Amino acid sequence: MSPLIPKQSILVVDDTPENIDLLSEVLCDDYRIRVATSGEKALKIVYSDDPPDLILLDIMMPGLSGLEICRRLKTNPDRRRIPIIFVTAMSSTEDERIGLETGAVDYITKPISPPIVKARVRTHLALYDQSRELERMVRQRTHELMTTRQQIIRRLGRAAEFKDNETGNHVLRMSHYARLIAEQYGLGLEATSILFNTAPMHDIGKIGIPDSILLKPGKLNAEEWKIMYQHPIMGAEIIGKHENDLLETARIIALTHHEKWDGSGYPQGLKGECIPLEGRIVAIADVFDALVSERPYKKPVPLDEALAYMESQAGIHFDPALMQAFKAALPEILRIREIYADENGSLTDLEFHIAEIYDNRDSPVGYPEVLKHTGDCN
Template identity: 85%
Template sequence: MSPLLPKQSILVVDDSPENIDLLSEVLRDEYRIRVATSGEKALKIVYSDEPPDLILLDIMMPGLSGLEICRRLKANPDRRRIPVIFVTAMSSIEDEKRGLETGAVDYITKPISPPIVKARVRTHLALYDQSRELEHMVKQRTHELLTTRQQIIRRLGRAAEFKDNETGNHVLRMSHYARLIAEAHGLGQEASEIIFNTSPMHDIGKIGIPDSILLKPGKLDTEEWKVMYQHPIMGAEIIGKHDNELLETARIIALTHHEKWDGSGYPQGLKGEAIPLEGRIVAIADVFDALVSIRPYKAAIPLNEALQYLESQSGRHFDPSLMEAFRKALPEILRIKEIYADENGALTDLEFHIKEIYDHKDDPKGYPEVLASTDGGLD
């Protein structure tokens, strides 16, 4: 490695100080070593602003096991590409198979052989570097395609609004709320932006609900609710299954945003973490905006009452850890609520950059100036 380049970073995760010392001794001449003696500490390092380039991970640890840590990393779009090598005393073929199926790139058994550890680390770091360079090239060449897909998703989300009786800016507000909750929960920029760009499609399935039910001014009867309960399935079918992460996330959100933490939701009755994270995030964003917004059939609920209701549903309707993220993000959520209020005009179609909003976030008097530049919004 050139002396002008910074050393690559390796995170060693093991509950045994002796094992950490041994691996550190083997690798410290060539790499910058960071260590964690628990799964919780390891995740904090991985989700920090300076994530490691590679992780050496023990499997058998108290608290979070190595397998669970690996599963969580591979479920996060911002961190799933970091190569994970299991270093463990679990040496059976079945153990190795399970570790590789979880997402690890390699499996080294203890007691370790220093030359093998060095060779495997060097190989996977080189592959990771190549992967990142290729990914950068692909991102540059597919930016226009991604932008087109985002616009299509927003247009379809808008189409669902025309079918429904919700207010014009609901989709815009709740997509910002979902992004803020995701960020407060610890998801990185890429994962949060994916949720922001796909959540407008959450109610696309309502296109398939008859107007007599969707626009009914009073309460729905049992048979009508049976039809309404189908709109998440319809939404998922409209979007379809895709290898593309953006469209697949949109499908997952459409299908799961009415599931509840305690298993009483629909259409599948999923419970707890069986509900995809994206669906759990959008559930909070969607319900909050519905509570505090005017509808043709109801008045807006006062903010304090809406917040009390959401708190009462923590652990029932909503994931308690995401409710904590919601509370953390609430000041910014309320800024979005003010800026995209329905009385300011229909801003759904406006190229209204969030950076401009945040430029004024410490100067409330600046908000009217930003809004004034829109001429009251585009109707």
């Protein structure tokens, strides 16, 4: 074996030193041998930062038996793929059946035959290498697909912004706000990442709203508001139903980010926890950015007034528990607001910030006077 390629590691577990010595002698020329004389010591090695590539495991040992060690490892997602070969004096067909059903890839009886041990170890290490390479390729391909989907989602979110008259950085700011609220709320890393990458699609349904309504310079009449209220449904239909978590979350956000905690929102009038968590989080992020941002038709609401309004809507528009998370995340939210300030450049100019940090308007009902603008529906 080339000195540049490290030897594969084999853990030999047996309570009899003579058996360890024999197996070590058979394999030491080709592999790095590690040993354990008890189940407890074996588990410490396997759970270390340098786990073995294969385990040769005796069954009959004091304390933890080989079968119990195998069972424990097969229930651990990080270690269950390590191939285990039982090397034991228990030679009946029933013993072999139990060993293989427990999760071992092979079963060698004592006294061992060195050529058989070498051949079985070589075969199962080769299979394990192939399995790991396939997993690596799948992870890489999955990452590529996820990245492509994320880029499509961001671009579609940007398309909705071009359709409306909001500033381009709105989707960036509110996506980061949503991420920070989710983190403070205790949402898991994967779910938070999905939320961050799908929040830009929240208003994709505006693509389906006629310009005569969306960009109308005056107040909307009742019929026009009726059409405007359909943009969450349009957004959900544009995205469509998917089994993929990323796209399904985008659909849920588009459909539910205008629902309100007290049931007075739209389009479904959902109430409380009947509103999906993602929609509740995005609602807070979206409205806050609308309040504190300048628009062609309004000046930004002073921060203290905006925060007072947000607080007043806990239990009315917003989930009270999520509002606590919003307040806890506020220092970081304000930092994001500065980084992605509209005067710093457009969406295209600022996209590089995404990797550095992580890789609105509504119906006039119940909003401060400054938001009661004709197309105020995000």
